[in-house]
Amino acid sequence: MRRRMLPLLMFAALPLGGAMAPAMPEPPAERVVLSRDTEAQWVPFDLTPGNQIQFRMTVDGRPVTAILDTGFSLSVVSRRFASRAGLKVSGGGEGVGIGGTVAMGQINGRILAIGGLTRSGGRLGVLDLPGGATGNGATIDAVIGSDLLRRYALDIDFAAQRFRLLPSGRLPFAGQTAPLSMALRDQFYVSEMSIDGTRLRPMIVDTGDGATITMSDEAWKSVGGVKPTTTTTISYSIAGPVTSELTVLPAVRVGETMVREAEARIEPGRGFSAQMGAAGRIGLGYLQRYRVLLDPGAGRMVMAAGSDVDRPPLRSTSGLLLGFYSDRLRVLHVMRGSPAASAGWQAGDQICSVDGQPITANYASEPISTWSVADPGRIVRLGMCGGGERKLTLERFY
Structure with missing residues (x-):
């Protein structure tokens, strides 16, 4: 079954990672160019269920799916992409991320193109990028970090779901x-x-x-x-x-x-x-x-x-943070002090229906998927995959 993660507090959030701190030799010389029409070179993006900026770019002319992440100090590609593209990967590095450290390789001299920016030469890290990290099942080929972005002004228009790179010092809007x-x-x-x-x-x-x-x-x-x-x-x-x-x-x-x-x-x-x-x-x-x-x-x-600057956060009223597996929900975490904790729910429990409605491949887009953040006082009937049904009364607990 394909694992899928869903949004924060409706379910669990998925920050992809943190800064990379590689122990590697100095990279070869790099050349970075912004095109003359870079102001017009908007890059469309999607906000993933894990709440990351997901977009398309190219590496050596190959289209890839990437995440825009100023919390990475070194841009990386996935080991899957490096293998598929026949790239030679050197080892010997380590990345420091949220949650601990991971082994990291490197490749040199690739050509990256993002909107109006083109970079040749330089260095990229190589990591195992987890398929579940975005929550939408997409395969992530690259993470673009501050090493490529920090020279420029990064303009992110969330309302229009697009971004662009401008020369530092530009001020395209007031705020x-x-x-x-x-x-x-x-x-x-x-x-x-x-x-x-x-x-x-x-x-x-x-x-x-x-x-x-x-x-x-x-x-x-x-x-x-x-x-x-x-x-x-x-x-x-x-x-x-x-x-x-x-x-x-x-x-x-x-x-x-x-x-x-x-x-x-x-x-x-x-x-x-x-x-x-x-x-x-x-x-x-x-x-x-x-x-x-x-x-x-x-x-x-x-x-x-934006128009929703003061929108209140979604608060869980169930206390269950869940992963979606195409035909079932799996409990990943039971929030302390929650109705689910009081009722004895545990990580690993699996749910196959909600109020009599089976979990299907379209679950994430169906109205029933919001039950875990529904109004306090509602009683939800949860059908267990191993048989039987458990009732959960929703409450506000934090």
Whole structure:
């Protein structure tokens, strides 16, 4: 059965990974060119169920499916693509991602084309990119990171689902601003934010992280005032699953912008953010409420608010985070303090029907798929794949 992951809080989110920290020799000389008509070279994209920017580009003229991820400091291609294209892969590297470290190879001298940008020479990492990382079953061939993007102004128009690369210093639209620079060990995009008057910095600006806000455990402890109730959630990356605390903050400020009811994850112990020397990450759940211009060369992030800037987050009322397997749902995580936890649900339980309706291949697009975030008080009948039925009364628990 083909595994598929579905959206955050309706189901589990899937940040694809984090920064790459390879132990490799210096790359060969590279040449990067922006075309004269780069302003017109918009790249269309889809937001995956895992909340990443998925688009098409070419590597050596071959069309590939890629993710736009400022949280990767080295762009990579998948081992599947390298093998299919007959590319020679050198080993000896290691990547640091959300969830741990992974082995990484390298290839040199490829030609990459994204909208108005063409790069020849240079280096690409080679990784096993998990097929379930986007949640839509798509095979991901590449992840484009800050090594290609940071020289330019990256204009992301979420309303029109397109992006483009412009010369640094261009200001194609007006909006609120926040500081932006390249910093930390792996030269991340970094900014800052504040919660109830507590200033947190540096915050990694990570277009590959589908969450709204992620904080290190230390940063969370530094936030003053009365803190909201927390529960638990699970996410997946190139290095495996990670369990984090989850809460909804009354308000978060990033520069001149403010988002009310912002969902936030708190990484346990020495999580990825802490390892990178950051207070946390600003993810796509925050950024996609705006049209965003990321221009570290000009020292700014510009954000023009969209129509749903203050939309409230989807809150689970079931406590079940689920994976979809074409004809069934599999419990991946039971959220602490939830109705499902009280009812004894466990990771690995499998559901084959909801309120008498069988799980089919079209489940994700059917109205019944929203049951796990439905109104409190609703009683849902869940048919178990091994036989029998269990009832679950939905509640608000965080």
